[in-house]
Amino acid sequence: MKLRPTRRGRTRAVLAVLLSLAVTVVLARPADAAYAQIEGSGSTWSEVILQQWIADVDANGMKVTYNGGGSSQGRKAFGQNVTDFGITEIPYQGKDEFGNVDSAGSREFAYMPIIAGGTAFTYQLTVGGKLVKNLRLSGETIAKIFTNQITNWNDPAIKKDNNGRVFPSLKITPVLRSDGSGTTAQFTTWLDKQYPAIWRGFFGRSGLTSYFPRKGAAIAAAGSDQVMNTIASASGNGHIGYVEYSYPVNKKYPVVKVLNKAGYYVEPTQYNVAVALTRAKINQDKGSDKYLTQILDGVYSATDPRAYPLSSYSYMLLPTGAKDQRMTTAKRQTLADFMFYSLCEGQSKAGAYGYSPLPLNLVQAGFDQLKKLKTADPKVDIAGRSVTRCNNPTFVAGNLSKNKLAEVAPQPAACDKQGAGPCGGGTGTAPTSTEEASAASGDDKGTASPGTTPAAGTPGAPADAAVPGASGVVDPVTGAPQAATATGGGDVTAVPVELLAGRAGDERVFGALAAVELVALVVVPGMLAALLRKRRRNA
């Protein structure tokens, strides 16, 4: 059977074909357009989000492989031309701790910022069988803990950080990275800049290291995953370690709120990190080999109440040589488009994974670096890939001068202020929206049941006390005003009480009691019955 289309039908069909062609032209790349697989290795700090980006760009036909073996390994592999790109938290150091060369050799490259985040301190500390979730520490206390000067959780310095709250007498076990790690490098950079006396006395010299010296009670584990396992395991009570915020977030584990220069204890949420990083200075000397590497002194001492001091970002080592032995046009195009995706759309999911989107200054700097691929190889197409098309939560793509970050980033709760609180809620939950962030400051995650009023939920507080003088926003657990502007009701001290992890004596007494009662339960009725029967018989 043959169907003859009418003329109109034919026109329609032709139109439809043309239309569908047009659509394809707009939305699809030709299948055989030049992408070639690229390989990279390095940081585990940024691995979680990087692996997600790699999964995302598969839809664009880009094949990327990444192997998280630590930043040191990533720099080494890149320098030896083993990989197409490397990911690292710190620039090449020239020489590493062991006197081995730490440089890219003759390979030409550029540092390109890819993702920001907070180096978080995650810990396991139980009191009365319950996990403490709102520990606060000052930088100095942290420095002393990791240099073995503070070795017990009942230390007065920790008590002071927690506004008089005392933790049980329990040995502190710092958990370090055993492999060459950018996370370690970030942490020790901060130690060296902020607490030189404490750090250098321990380290024996100045500067950062990728290999934290293991001394005393500290233990070391390879990779962020294993640090997290060590802390979260049953034997991890009293352990504290440093990892990128995404690890505790995904594990639903608490992180330390760190004291910033404004006097607030804050968590490394996406906004707190982004706010801090607006103070990052970038080496703008285009001639310098450390061009675009971060100078974080301003971040460490940022005075915004929201700023998380240990904020930093990761770099990609981007091969920029025109004669790079591993590069081809197709590989450069893949690198360019993978990074275009990551710098723009990829940043929008940073918060959900416990990272922070790069603020505008860094995204723009990243785009400048990408252009070097075009310089190296004119056949690379970077047209239409610009910051103005970025879907980044910290700025408005159409209006780059608008400071969106300042509007969306919530202020810390009053109970997070030095000398106040501590706030009751948990940490390590990576709030992803403003409302969420502000609600979470007093939120006890996981057990939340909507509808209960604060007064009903906190029997210890008189109902009328929940109405504070200052602002209208009330922290539901503490009853403290929640806005940063709130001053009233802040200076409250509690009479501290010594808390013990457990009560050995009680266990014995209760055990004995239980045993005796059990025996009695079994024996007594029988005995009585026998007695009764005997009596009856006698009767």
Place this chain on the structure above:
Amino acid sequence: MRRAVLVLTAVLTVGALVSPGGATADTSDAFSATKSMERVFEEDGDRVVVDERTVTVKVDHTKNLRGRERVQVSWSGAHPSGGRATNPFGEKGLDQEYPVVVLQCRGRDDSSLPAARRLARETCWTSTPRQRSVQASERTALWRQDAFASAADREPKSGLSPFPSERCDDVERLSSRVTPFKAASGTVHLSCSATTMAPEAAADAAFPPAEVAAFTDVDGNGRVSFEVRTATENESLGCSSTTPCSLVVIPIMGISCADDASNECLKTGQFAPGSSNYSGEGVDAAVSPVYWWAESNWRNRISVPLTFATEPDVCDVKDSRAPTAFYGSELLSQASTQWAPAYCLKRDRFKFQHNRMADGAAFALMERGDAAAAFVSGGQEAASDTRVGYAPTAVTGFAVSYVIDRPDNAGELGELRLTPRLLAKLITQSYTGSTIGQQHPGMAKNPMSINQDPEFKALNPGLDSIAREAGAALLSLSEASDVVESITTYIASDPEAAAFVKGQADPWGMVVNPSYRAIKLPVDEWPLLDKFVPTSTQECRRQISTPYMTQLAAPISSLRKIAEAVLDGWPNVQTKCTRSSVSDPWKMGRVDRQGIGSRFMLGVVGLGDAARLDLRTASLQTKVTRGSGTAFTDASGRSFVEPTSSAVLAAVRTARRSEQPFGAFALGPATTGANAKAYPGAMIVYTAARLEGMAKADARKVAQFIRVSTTEGQRAGAANGQLPRGFVPITRNGATAALWKQADAVADAVESQTPSAADEDGEDETTPEKESPGGGAPAPPGAAPGADVPAAGPAVAPPNAPAATTTLETAPTAATTSSTGRLLMAGLLGVLLLAGFGAPAVRVVALVRGGRR
């Protein structure tokens, strides 16, 4: 047209759900060829045949291949290999004797073709210069002594004319040979040093070499899984749908020697057939794969023509529409990856993304409105009253994947049987791993690793009994996941496994690790409970007091990484002691990759990843018809089932609809019951979305996704939008009809976003928590003043009054134990006892009195 071809090829590849090492359903694109070959020594002009073989090579499929797809190459009749290398890939495989070299080469082995389309040594890919170039003294330059070598090849310098002496750092007095690599673009890479290799070549890259010098067993048989590369993975090699390529299989027979050959040429190997060369000792070059390019070897090649699939269309990176992200289960990963382009490429659809995340966390994001929808594989605990619909989106599951080599280089184990009790033993860390672990209290008599366990041996005979730490671990997830829940449910519902976990010894006397005794199952996150720190004479262990069992288990955070660890035979056991210098402290890290021939590793993976990477998957026990609870010596009386399509479907057929409208189905041991054919690891992945309070635009997208994924997304195939291997299609009829029906209904309900009856008073239930002070953040429900005190004590106490400085007396909530308290306790005991005795006594008195009356 191209689409049509793709669909066709897709249909052809539908076969077993996961067919690792197994035959692909379709055999029409299989390859088989037989060739006779000999090794000859010339003596005074005569050719004496010293060895003669007839080799048959088979390849399971050769057509429409995709990047990194694995083809199974097997052979028979080859010279038995000796001196097995721990890693036969790339240059690491060169120190072996009589292996079978398998290479991927551009072009076809057809002399009628023009030279540019013909394969040659120069178009065969290798990843290191040592596989292509050599400098040797005249005596050891065996290619020059080759009886079949041309006159040009016998020259001191050969391979390229003029010889690139300068660029190859050539030594004048030595014999030299280069086999340059000719890239698809026409560029010639000299390949005599690391810097003159093609750009894709790199030692120790994340992306390991594919070319292999594979081992032949003592009977002349062997097999290897070969990973093919397309132009995407290897641009220089350049294989694509338009550039045909071939596999070249060269059984190494040994160099045939000319009359004037040295003794080196006449050598026949120093390693016995079936032996290993794990220390990488030198081998007889004449019978090694290093001269695969010498005429004696090259002429024995068997070439297998390959064709490659057309690359599917992909999304444009410049498409500026904001993506709509669905968060959740990694089980869906392979499917969502293949689905994504089918959304971005259509104007009337949206830009779909799947953000991998733990089921529970994703569900919470969705409930809060931070994600449009969540992918979960079971009912989740709701944190709010918002109604949520579960639309079945994919049928897949988990598998225990493994890589186990049989002893004496006899090849890989092809079938592994596991019982729930064996899984329980692994996850409760009840194998001690080594003599160090044997110190663990209460486990002294337990086997050190699973291959020593009589239960395992009864079901999987023929393996060695060498204790190994990797054999004491099942690599699993460190984070919460419905997969962990599913595994632990499987264990909890098996009487033998449950009894073992509760503390009852197995029939051979093995007991559960006391740290996990009577752990309450199921759980969605596996806790690391063991605290045992061994005492050891090792300096490293004395310095580091880390719990040993946790180092063996060392779970990681993604299923994909587990799959890759199994693929690489690289356990995540963290017991390797290293230090950078003798003055530095010891540190512990991941052990080395296992050598091929002695691999033993188990890991929990998703069926999608297992199929994509062609991992072997274990058969799980479904039913015990006799001998439950007693010792056994073989598998009789026990049924096991592999994760095939039919076994997964058999399980899904038993799934029960939830009592909640649009709730998740019940699927698991409770529903499959004693169905011997139902795969216990089957799981359903749902798209969970809110039925109220969602923005209309998002609701439309989610509804569209559910509809598309349950129709075109369920057509099996390798093209955009289709369902990859490792998943069973959900169809309108048949075993999955109930799932399809619910998906369809949920799509409608999501799209319409009708408020529930409870909302009739006009209040929108989804928002007020965030607006009213404290609504969203109340204290734990029903928290009694004392219940939560130790943790929250000071937090509750302080800042209630708006006054300046207040000092509030906090009730002594501390765990102070006074002696008075203990005395009181004793008193309490007395009172209780009195009451206990007293009550019956009163009754007695009453009775006695009654009796008197």
